[in-house]
Amino acid sequence: MRDFHTPGRSPVMATNGMCATSHPLAAQAAVRILQQGGNAVDAAIAGAAILGLAEPAMTSIGGDCFALVSPAGGDDIVAVNGSGRAPAAASAAALRAAGHATVPVTAADAVTIPGAIDAFCTMSETWGKLGLADSLAPAIRYMDEGIPVAPRVAFDWAADQDRLQGHARRHYLRNGTPLAKGDLFALPGNAEVLRRVAAHGRRAFYGGEVAEDICTTLNALGGVHTAADFAAAACTMGEPVSGTYKGRELCEHPPNGQGATAILLLNILSQFDIAAMDPFGAQRAHIEAEATKLAYDTRNRFMSDPESMTRLVHMLSMDTAVRLAALIDPKRAMRSATSIAESVHKDTIYITVVDRDRMAVSLIYSIFHGFGSGIASDKFGILLQNRGAGFSLTEGHPNELAGGKRPMHTIIPGMIRDGGRVSMPFGVMGGQYQSCGHARMVSNWTDFGLDPQTALDSPRCFAEGNTLQVERGYSDAVRAELADMGHEVVIPEVPIGGAQAILIHENGVLEGASDPRKDGCAIGY
DSSP: OOOTTSOOOOOEEESSOEEEESSHHHHHHHHHHHHTTOOHHHHHHHHHHHHHHHSTTTOOTBSEEEEEEEOTTSOOOEEEEEOOOOOTTOBHHHHHHTTOSSOOTTSGGGOOOOOHHHHHHHHHHHHOSSOHHHHHHHHHHHHHHOEEOOHHHHHHHHHHGGGOOTHHHHHHOBTTBOOOTTOEEOOHHHHHHHHHHHHHTTHHHHSHHHHHHHHHHHHHTTOOOOHHHHHTOOOEEEOOEEEEETTEEEEEOOTTBSHHHHHHHHHHHTTSOGGGSOTTSHHHHHHHHHHHHHHHHHHHHHOOOTTTOOOHHHHHOHHHHHHHHTTOBTTBOOOOSSOHHHHOOOOOEEEEEEOTTOOEEEEEEEOSSTTTTSOBOTTTOOBBOOGGGGSBOSTTOTTBOBTTOOOOBOOOEEEEEETTEEEEEEEEESTTHHHHHHHHHHHHHHHSOOOHHHHHHSOOEEEETTEEEEOTTSOHHHHHHHHHTTOOEEOOSSOSOEEEEEEEOTTSOEEEEEOTTSSOEEEEO
């Protein structure tokens, strides 16, 4: 229980249904969908679509999504992969010949075919009760009328404005400047796209005038995207990957998402007595940082499109974790094998919904860097992701850029099962941080018995490249101790990620938690 003498946030308790996400209007709309008779899938789509307007630096209908869905009446989990592929004509060799060592993040080469809209359509058809038109109606209204810019959104807008280029500056800036807190922001072009999708389904986005608008914009910037690439877009479904930490099962989206990295990281941490450490002390931060370096180095070597990844079993093996844990010096920092360039990351949005029948949805939806590629389509203002920057240009690498291939993704939705029962959909935002964040949340809940909200409120650190990002929530004494261990300690300008969670108690009560690092909240009824 938190100290009620100090600032903080109590969890939200309800029984019929709940949504937790990073913007109140999105959470409110999701709960209204539940109250209208919709289920968790209907509600999650409604909230996510609004977030493309409410947090435009974080996500867009020109982005990708991943979801874990636990249908009502059981504890099975389905992984929905709504990540897009590189255009058929994309070539790593061509970029290498042009002198690039990595995919340029603000070029058309970084834009993969957006996959989120197809995933929303597929999820609605597979599990929805109300239909896509009802799910998209709140977002269409807000995109036409506008939403006031929230404080954290204004902070991110100002920080990432320089990425916006060409048509995007017309659609996402006002007189050449970022919108400020309280300004009304509308996206009427996006509203028209969603009206067409609501009426005609996926073909309204992946064909006709909308796809043509995107292709024309990208082709003018040197992109090789075609109408055929858009027509071929399709999400896929499968089973999650999972691992067990002290009896608690962590379920993650399989590759090309980085969820297996979170499982590997927890397996490494399980070789240490984390529960005996101060949860906010230097020793835990050090061990977590060293385990993160090793787990992320493994990820960077092997993670890729599932059709080209051959080492998933290796990543999930406890034997691998034991060998890696043996490399950790409990008193001294190692140098990271992951470069700063590989680690650069921004943020995303996450939404989770649980309904009265206990269908649970864990959904993450992103354009990668702040404002993605910075490229928006001319007519409709569809802001396009730069997920192609997640590809490697190293010849022969499993994650090497190739036509029709999906890149390694940082975004991962999570779900916990306790004793075989789905007990908590959750997610951690923050680009590269997400695997580390998942491991930290599971450890907070399991090793230290923190309730979901306290776990989200607690300070974070992250070994990024050769620095250790340590939030201001840690004491100066801890930072000094970490520096003495050899860490290059920095206080990040931006807080590390954000998170949302809904704990499903055995008696049916729902307990929602929302990260104060964002503008959002949990809402139940």
